[in-house]
Amino acid sequence: MLLRTLIMLRVLDGIWVLWLDNLTCTLAWGTPSSNGLSSIELPIPMYNFNEARQGDHRCFRSDVLRDIVVDAGGWEYIVEGQPGNPKPGFISSKPGQIITMKVNTRPVINQNSNPTAMMHVSLGYLQSYEHMGRAALSCENCQCEPTDGSGSEIWKGGAGGWVIDAHIELRESTLGMWFMRVSQHAECLIRLETLEDSSSGENKFKITNVMVSELPEEDVDGFYHNSEKEKSYVGVTDDTR
Template sequence: MFAVLAVLLFFAEHAVSQLPAHLLLENEVGKWPFYMRGKGKYRWVLTKRARENGLSYVGSNERLRAVLDRAMQGKPIKVAAIGGSITAGQGAVDAPNWPQYVLNYLQDELGEKVVSLANGAVGGTLSAYMSVCHNMHIPKDSDIIFVEYSVNDWHNPTPAFQNNVRRPFERLLRKLLNYPKRPAVVMMHQYIWYQAYPFEGSFWNNAEREFQEFAMYYQIPTVSIKACCYHLLANNTVGFDTRKQRYRKANDLKEIAYYYDAVHPDGRTGARVSAELVMHLMQRTMDDLTANKLSPEDGEVVAAPIPPPMIPNNRESVSDKCFIGNIFVGVVTNKDGFEWVNESKSMRPKFGFVATKPGSVLDMMVDTRATAASTAANQKDVLVEVAYLRSYEHMGQASITCVSGCKCQESTLEGHHEEQNSQLHLHHFYASQHSNCTIQVKVLDKTKSGEHKVKIAGIMVSEEEGQHDGIRNNLAVEYVHDISTRSKDNTFEVNNHA
């Protein structure tokens, strides 16, 4: 009863916004501005006041100043985006997703040949996955990287920060900040009204709070839907209406509902508003550069080493840990009886190393060192995950052994199952740490199907030593593996899905 009363009291208190809607929206309430392209032609949904409210942390912003200074001189820059299904574009059914809106704006203002975008976001993934597999999703020569995990990562993991949710998130940030071109990392905080905790529409309880600690520690610019637009959502202002989701009546609720479904902002409303916060940050920085030219001191800040981890002893790994798709080919050192083939019967590629005869051998060499801080005296084994095909026909078994550099207990990979499907799965085992760990897959005589086919599609190494869950997201690994083989640089790009 107390919980119900608390919810009723909450909505009674929030029935009227702290600010009238006309102070937050450029157009008359109820008239959504038409989306226009072209230099200086964009029509804002949000007022400058609302956009400024959405900049939850900016700081001195040297990295973004340095990147946009180059772009304003006509020098090409690469923008990348990672995150979950919101960033990947789910919900944007008849309008751009938010990274595409940002790209359109930057290309209109700076030139189509100046700015390019790589969207490496994958629905249903956590930052822990991306921390291991960032090399599969982000070009190493990126200049700006957008990071969106506030709704995918668990809100209140314990103990605070020293847990398997926040630790990999910090390591991901550290890796991105150390990319070769010292990119500007920007955090995007999304907000899902229907999944707020402890009750629908509550404000205070999600991962954004703890992510802000990282933003301040590493001086990472951050934009926030809650900071910008919470009261518009609470008041069900036109374009921010949370009472109905657009998919229920797609035409009737166009430019009225903020969300397309229970999770994803609609492309015409929520995605556009999200983009406007980033676009405002970009324009604000360019305006600042016009008034205050890039200085040698700015360059010193950009080049300076990042601070030690905020979470004690949370060092990032010293090498890439994720090898799927075409990148996997590069870690194979011997393929006696295995061949790299595409087994797809559709437009979606299905590459992998395939063998059908017992005794066939595939050797893979990877770096299994967990962190730069590990020493021989205190090292623990790390989790290794091999992506392999399981199917209801033709499949056999293979042994997994460590044959050089590292040590591991021999294990058996079983490719046959009774379910009428064929999917990649992840085989887990632990190996000792070594810079050149050679792992061997050998096709066995044993079989449950009467045949001996074994297909290997990738290998991933944990960045954190000791016992833990690992990626354990075989569907995401299969999706990324398949789609990444379509790209020129072997990274995953969501627009290659079609």
């Protein structure tokens, strides 16, 4: 009975990681649905810069993640998991391996924005209680800094960078998200180097996705009602602002 329970927990754990990985990209930018709902035309948005758009990818996962890797540096694209429950990503299991990814951090909407305004980038990675190590993140052509307190230790080796620790004490495997503010550049290079030191005694690190915001943070903070557009919504009045 105990063995059956443990097996079930591992299965559910894997489903949870896959669901989170899909959810991050789906909620952020949307993906085509199999039920045809994605083809339904959306109403005019109430807020500026919130129109539905096609084209420029801003969420890189699965095969699309491979498109932004310009130098794998020993990292391998591996699809872990089971049939029907794939868990793709770039994996390194040795210290000193450097992967370089190139993304466009310029805004794709409201391109008249302040060119010095910071953009937001997030990195999805596997967290687990076993096998996982640490990696140092650094940027070239663009400046980057973490926006949350987790893992914001400064790496003193090499060219310097921010340390991301993928080893957790809680006995589960889940999706970790590293959020950072990044300056605008058409070819922002994001590098991750696996480190020797590890609290787990091993050095595995897995990248599952990268997401780039579509407009600068100051424009996000400045979202406002467009008085002409809001008239097309029944029941929308000045009192709802």
